[in-house]
Amino acid sequence: MAFINYLIHLAILVCIYGMLTVSLNLAVGFTGLINLGHIAFFGIGAYTSALLALNGYPLWAAILGAALIAALAGIILAFPTTRLKGDYLALATLGFTFIVGSIARNWTSLTRGPLGLPGIPKYAASNQTLLWIAAGTLLAFSITIYCITKTRFGKTLQAVRDDELAAAMLGKNTFVHKVAAMGISAFFAGIAGSFFAHYISFIDPSIFGLGDLVLLLSMLIVGGLASVPGSFIGTAIILLIPEPLRFIGFPSALIGPMREMLFALILLLILIYRPKGIFGRVDLQ
């Protein structure tokens, strides 16, 4: 029975991180925006949802609030940064992650700083129910993002990624498209953050850490850019591969760092030997 619960726990985590990865793929894979601020949207969603729920708002309001505030953060970040390209965009969005993390650590009257927020209410009493909700949400996200990429809007995003100048010459407002892509991507990341906060029932500013950012990038790049099923497969691979470490008998204090070493190593190997990832269709520009 304990083992079944452990499997359910892993499956829920795969669903939550799957939502996060597939939403990041909309910005990075389909629109070509190398956004290292995604983990900040996730954290903003987690904090918004937790704070709303802890202050007595109903769950639906907390989830909606998380999505909207994260989307707003995405749009605000997109305004100044989308005119940057490549590594400059990556650096500015990375700076955004640090700023948000710093605020979460220091705005103690709101976030309790490094103490974190404990006792966040669960979505559902049993983890089994929660797994169905999470899996359903992941499926809904994946279908939505897949459909977005098939619309005229989604095609334009991919045109912006492949040749922004040409897209602009054809009369497309590339700026609005990029801002919208970041906003939608952040909207979904906020919901994923809400799921995470309510599932773990405790969050602290370490959610904005570089380790989690690299974890997320590993999932995205291993699965492959611009592939919706790839994001799901990448998430499952990166989350599940280190799990056998628990059963080999390493001391528990070592499992965390060994897990980080393993996924950093997988990311490096993929970048060197198979930059398109498993299902990817485009290279990271």
Next chain:
Amino acid sequence: MSLAAQLAVNGVIAGAILALVASGFSLIYNVTKMMHFAHGAVIALAAYFAHTFTSMPIAFPFALVLTLVSTCVAGELINRLVYRPLRTRKASSAVLLIASLAAMIFLNAAIITFWGADIKTIRLPYANASIEFAGIIITSVQLTIIAVALVLLLVLWWLMKQTMIGKAMRALADNKDVAQTVGINPEQLTTITFLIGSVLAAVAGILIGIEENLHPAMGTSLIVKGFAGAVVGGMLSVPGAVLGALLLGLAQNLGIWWLPSGYKDAIAFALLFVFLLFRPQGLLGKKMRDA
């Protein structure tokens, strides 16, 4: 008044620490055009090497030499195993950036695995005397850090402007193809750059390790602030980056006149963000390629 003076001195110390970090990082950026974030982890690694070697029953200077050598090996290994294959397949700078973040996480986790997550110190063979001057307190280690940072500023300026290696580095940074036709071997020069960068990392790791104690995440927080300083000063000018780091340390410490001290890092990132958006070439740097 003495509070303001003490804050200013603290700012200079913090700035000198960041300058130690920024010097190696910006040197590597100038030659290879890649953001070597794992430089922070190499600095942390150097501090842990120093901790291990100074705990051994060997003479203190010999322990420092061992630290220097092992750090150089580590730095060059990252270049060989991670960056060179990526350069060979002409990966974009964003890919190299992500690879360097992955390398940094890998090294940080490796440090926890081998040395544990608890705080460690580097044992000094002599007492770290503090000096009081007109109400300002400063320790001999802090004075050393400031002196080393200033010397580094001069040495790096001399290296880049006056020596053959520096000229070759600037040629490579300017135009790789032309540099190759006049007989510069890019891979060899990159190795030399990583070795010099690793020496700088070792110096930074030893001094910072003595001043601030060791913890596994030290590399991350150092490189982020050192990088912010380098951007403020100008990434394409090594002395500019060192100067920017000094200024950033000063700004962070004077900033706590108005803001709670927890916001020190937020000040650094906010400055980084503003400079990336509005003046990506930094205070001293030349105009960068189209950003």
